[in-house]
Amino acid sequence: MATDDVDNFLTRLSRKRARDEEENRDKMSIILGTITSVIAIVVAWYNETYLVKEPSRDWDQERRCYLNRLYNGREVDCIEQLRVSKNAFKSLCTILHGKGGLTPTRNVSIEESVAIFLNILAHNLKFRVIGFDYYRSKETISRQFNSVLHARMRISEEYLKLHPCAISGSERDKWKWFENCIGALDGTHFIRLEQHNDLVLQDQDLEFLASVDHEISNHSTLEGNANRITSVQVTDQWTTFRDTLALQMFHDYQARGTTIS
Numbered sequence: 001m002a003t004d005d006v007d008n009f010l011t012r013l014s015r016k017r018a019r020d021e022e023e024n025r026d027k028m029s030i031i032l033g034t035i036t037s038v039i040a041i042v043v044a045w046y047n048e049t050y051l052v053k054e055p056s057r058d059w060d061q062e063r064r065c066y067l068n069r070l071y072n073g074r075e076v077d078c079i080e081q082l083r084v085s086k087n088a089f090k091s092l093c094t095i096l097h098g099k100g101g102l103t104p105t106r107n108v109s110i111e112e113s114v115a116i117f118l119n120i121l122a123h124n125l126k127f128r129v130i131g132f133d134y135y136r137s138k139e140t141i142s143r144q145f146n147s148v149l150h151a152r153m154r155i156s157e158e159y160l161k162l163h164p165c166a167i168s169g170s171e172r173d174k175w176k177w178f179e180n181c182i183g184a185l186d187g188t189h190f191i192r193l194e195q196h197n198d199l200v201l202q203d204q205d206l207e208f209l210a211s212v213d214h215e216i217s218n219h220s221t222l223e224g225n226a227n228r229i230t231s232v233q234v235t236d237q238w239t240t241f242r243d244t245l246a247l248q249m250f251h252d253y254q255a256r257g258t259t260i261s
Contacts, residue, residue, distance in 0.1 A: 059135045066133070067112055082118040089114065099158070100151030108136075108144055116141060117148035 071078050071089050078086045093114050096102040104110050116130055127141045134141070 063112075063135045067115060070115055071111060081122065082115060083122040084118065089118075095155060095159075096148065096151045100154045102147060102151035105144075108140065113144040113148050116144050120145060 069077065070081055071086055075086055078084065078089060082089060084092065089111075093110050096114060097110050102110055102113065104113075112134070116134060116136075119125060119133075120127075120130055127138045127145075130136075131138050131141045136144075
């Protein structure tokens, strides 16, 4: 009898322990579920209140859409943006690839490179502006621009007719005095620094000034109103002043050249 009582007691004890463990697991599950729900609610509230929500953007897809609209869309859009028609654009890409040696890169196609090049030339845009429109860095824009430029230079002799620059006759006699000078757009000339040790330049300047004096002094008098100025008489005072000023400027130029060297 004593043995049966002990067995019954142990059985009841084990059952009670199992019920307690199951109750503890249920309580723990409820606690964890409550904590998880609270955390989810707090995170959702914080995300809704404080976090800046921006839609995800696929830059490659947007670039492809822009390029497709640029040279595969309307004809007027291609002409306005690239200053060429769609057929001319495709022909130019084929020529630059076949004869100019222009090759696509891993991320940039030939069409995109040519479009970047034409877009910059057509509207005189900066690299940062083109980089923003094409979703590219300024380095990529610069690299592609120079690649297309080099390809254009390779085919320039075949497709571009250069205007001959040959000076002859009286024009040659006039411009020979400026062979060591650089011309500016406004018609002025200045001496190159590489020639600052050329001592013959002083004699050339004086000869040129003398030829101007001779041309002015031999200027024909126009018939007409006596009150109109029809000729200019050269005086020794002006010639001396001009020659002195020219020599002074030349000596100052030589002094600056010596200082720089």
